[in-house]
Amino acid sequence: MAGIQIFSSFTEKPHVLSSHSSSSFTKHQHFPVNFKTNISKPLKFQSNISCDYKPTLNSASSDKNFNETDDKLREECGVVGIYGDPEASRLCYLALHALQHRGQEGAGIVTVHENILKSVTGLGLVSEVFNESKLDHLHGNLSIGHVRYSTSGSSSALKNIQPFVASYRFGSVGIAHNGNLVNYNLLRNFLEEKGSIFNTTSDTEVILHLIAKSKARPFILRIIDTCEKFQGAYSMVFITEDKLVAVRDPYGFRPLVMGRRSNGAYVFASETCALDLVDATFEREVYPGEVIVVEKDLSIQSFCLMPRRDRKACVFEHIYFSLPNSIVFGLSVYQARREFGEILAMESPAEYDFVIAVPDSGVVAALGYALEAGKSFEQGLIRSHYLKLAPVKAVIEGKKVVVVDDSIVRGTTSKKIVRLLKEAGAKEVHMRIASPTMKYPCYYGVDIPDSSKLISNQLSVEEELRVSIGADSLAFLPLEKLKNVMGEGYCYACFDGKYPVLPQPIE
Ligand SMILES: O=P(O)(O)OC[C@H]1O[C@H](OP(=O)(O)OP(=O)(O)O)[C@H](O)[C@@H]1O
Ligand SMILES: NC(=O)CC[C@H](N)C(=O)O
Numbered sequence: 403m404a405g406i407q408i409f410s411s412f413t414e415k416p417h418v419l420s421s422h423s424s425s426s427f428t429k430h431q432h433f434p435v436n437f438k439t440n441i442s443k444p445l446k447f448q449s450n451i452s453c454d455y456k457p458t459l460n461s462a463s464s465d466k467n468f469n470e471t472d473d474k475l476r477e478e479c480g481v482v483g484i485y486g487d488p489e490a491s492r493l494c495y496l497a498l499h500a501l502q503h504r505g506q507e508g509a510g511i512v513t514v515h516e517n518i519l520k521s522v523t524g525l526g527l528v529s530e531v532f533n534e535s536k537l538d539h540l541h542g543n544l545s546i547g548h549v550r551y552s553t554s555g556s557s558s559a560l561k562n563i564q565p566f567v568a569s570y571r572f573g574s575v576g577i578a579h580n581g582n583l584v585n586y587n588l589l590r591n592f593l594e595e596k597g598s599i600f601n602t603t604s605d606t607e608v609i610l611h612l613i614a615k616s617k618a619r620p621f622i623l624r625i626i627d628t629c630e631k632f633q634g635a636y637s638m639v640f641i642t643e644d645k646l647v648a649v650r651d652p653y654g655f656r657p658l659v660m661g662r663r664s665n666g667a668y669v670f671a672s673e674t675c676a677l678d679l680v681d682a683t684f685e686r687e688v689y690p691g692e693v694i695v696v697e698k699d700l701s702i703q704s705f706c707l708m709p710r711r712d713r714k715a716c717v718f719e720h721i722y723f724s725l726p727n728s729i730v731f732g733l734s735v736y737q738a739r740r741e742f743g744e745i746l747a748m749e750s751p752a753e754y755d756f757v758i759a760v761p762d763s764g765v766v767a768a769l770g771y772a773l774e775a776g777k778s779f780e781q782g783l784i785r786s787h788y789l790k791l792a793p794v795k796a797v798i799e800g801k802k803v804v805v806v807d808d809s810i811v812r813g814t815t816s817k818k819i820v821r822l823l824k825e826a827g828a829k830e831v832h833m834r835i836a837s838p839t840m841k842y843p844c845y846y847g848v849d850i851p852d853s854s855k856l857i858s859n860q861l862s863v864e865e866e867l868r869v870s871i872g873a874d875s876l877a878f879l880p881l882e883k884l885k886n887v888m889g890e891g892y893c894y895a896c897f898d899g900k901y902p903v904l905p906q907p908i909e
C-alpha cells in the first residue's frame with residue numbers, strides 16, 4: 403500500500419454484544435426496540451471529488467441485465483463496513499484490496515464526518531481509484547466500501563459505481579450491495595410510475611428510493627420494511643450519520659461476515675480475507691435474513707427479516723469466487739476445493755504422468771487431485787501479469803498430463819489451455835473440472851451468461867464437449883458428489899436449474 407500509513411487506536415475496550423447472543427436473533431416485530439425516534443433533522447450530503455451524483459433520467463429497460471460483452475467469467479461484488487475506528491476509511495481501503503477479486507469495474511468508499519456523508523467513487527481498481535489525498539478527505543470512524551462487477555446496469559458508467567448515497571427528509575443514507583434483485587424491474591417500474599426519477603441504471607438504487615418512501619419508523623424499520631419487498635440476493639451494508647447496518651437476504655445467497663478489531667471497532671465484509679487484512683477477528687456470519695445495526699456507542703442489535711427461508715448459499719463461492727484463504731458460509735474455501743479435487747480423482751482416474759492446474763482458481767482442486775491419486779503436482783502453466791497463461795515447455799513436452807480447472811463456462815479457457823499444452827508438446831491432455839457441468843444462468847449476483855453461451859448447455863453430451871475442447875479425455879465433478887460434500891443449504895441452480903426464486907417479468 404504505497405504511501406499510506408495506518409494510525410489505529412487500541413485504547414478503547416471492546417463492547418459486549420448488547421441484547422443478543424450470537425446464535426439467536428428474533429423477528430423484528432418481537433424485538434424490544436428502544437430507539438431515539440427523533441431523527442427528523444435533515445442533514446447534508448456532501449458529494450465530492452469523483453462522486454458524480456447528478457440526477458439523470460434513465461429507463462430500467464434501456465440497460466442490460468447481464469453483461470454479454472466479453473468471454474470472461476465475471477465475478478460479483480465485495481462490500482465492507484467499519485464502525486468505531488478513527489481510521490475507518492483507510493481500513494475500508496485495505497479491505498477493498500482484499501476483496502478486489504470480487505469486482506474490478508469500480509470501487510468506492512463513503513465516510514461520515516461531522517454528520518456529513520462524504521463519498522469517493524471511481525472506475526477501475528481500488529489502487530486506481532484511491533490515493534493518499536483522496537483518503538485524507540474521508541475522515542471519520544464510520545465508513546462503508548464497495549468493489550463492483552455489474553449484474554444490472556452499465557459496467558462502465560461512473561454513476562453506477564457504489565456506494566450510492568442519497569439524502570431524504572430524515573437524513574442521508576449510503577449503501578453498498580452485493581447481489582442482484584430479481585424483482586428489480588417490477589420495483590423500478592412501480593417507482594417510476596409513482597414519479598421517481600432515477601440517477602443510475604443499477605438495481606441497487608431502488609433500495610434507496612424504497613427506504614425514502616417507507617412509512618416505517620425509526621430508520622432501522624425502514625430498512626427492514628424495504629428489504630421485505632425484495633426478492634433475490636442481497637448482502638449489503640448501509641451507512642447513516644450515526645449507524646452502520648449490515649443485511650443478508652433470507653436465502654443467504656451471498657456471504658457476509660462480522661469481525662472486531664482489538665479497539666472494539668466492528669468490521670463487516672464479504673469474506674474473512676478482508677477481516678484478516680485489517681486485523682479484525684472473525685466473530686460470526688451475518689445470518690441469512692438478519693439485519694444487524696451498530697450504534698454510535700458500538701452496541702449492536704439484531705433483527706430478522708420475514709419470511710424466513712431455508713438457506714441457499716451460493717456454492718460457486720467455494721468453487722470459484724472466494725479466495726482460498728477465506729472461510730465462507732462457515733466452511734474453508736481451501737478445504738472445499740481440495741475435497742472437490744480429491745473426489746474428482748476418485749471418480750475420474752486416467753493414465754498420465756503428473757497433474758497440473760489452470761491458475762489461479764484451479765490450483766487447490768489440482769493439488770487435491772494429485773494428493774488423492776498419489777501423483778506429483780507440477781507447475782505446467784504459469785500466469786503472469788502480462789501474458790495471461792503460458793505453458794512451461796520443459797515440464798510439458800512429451801508428457802501425458804491431467805489438467806484441473808475449477809469450472810467451464812463458455813469453454814474459451816479450456817479450448818485455449820488444451821491448445822497451448824499440445825503446442826508445448828504434451829502427448830495427452832486429460833481435462834478435469836472440479837465442478838459439475840454449468841447449464842443455467844445465475845440471477846443472484848453472478849454474471850453467468852445465458853444458456854445459449856454455456857458450452858455445457860449447448861453440447862450436452864460429454865463426448866461432444868471433449869471433442870470441442872480438443873482434450874483426450876474430459877470429466878466433471880458429478881453434481882450428486884458436490885451435493886454430498888456441501889449439503890442441503892446451498893444453491894446449485896446454475897448446475898441443476900432449480901432456482902430458489904425466479905426473476906419476475908415486467909407486467
Ligand atoms: O469457460 P470459460 O468461459 O473460459 O470460463 C471458465 C474459466 O473462467 C475462470 O477463470 P478466469 O480466467 O476468469 O480467472 P481465474 O484467474 O480466477 O481463474 C474459471 O476459473 C475458468 O478457468
Ligand atoms: N455483482 C454484484 O453483486 C452487483 C451488485 C449490483 N447488482 C450491481 O450491479 O452493481
Ligand code: SF4
Pocket residue numbers: 655715716717718719843844845846847848850893894895896897
Ligand atoms: S445460480 Fe450458481 S452462481 Fe448463482 S447463486 Fe446459485 S450456485 Fe451461485
Ligand SMILES: [Mg+2]
Pocket residue numbers: 760761762763764807808815
Ligand atoms: Mg480460471
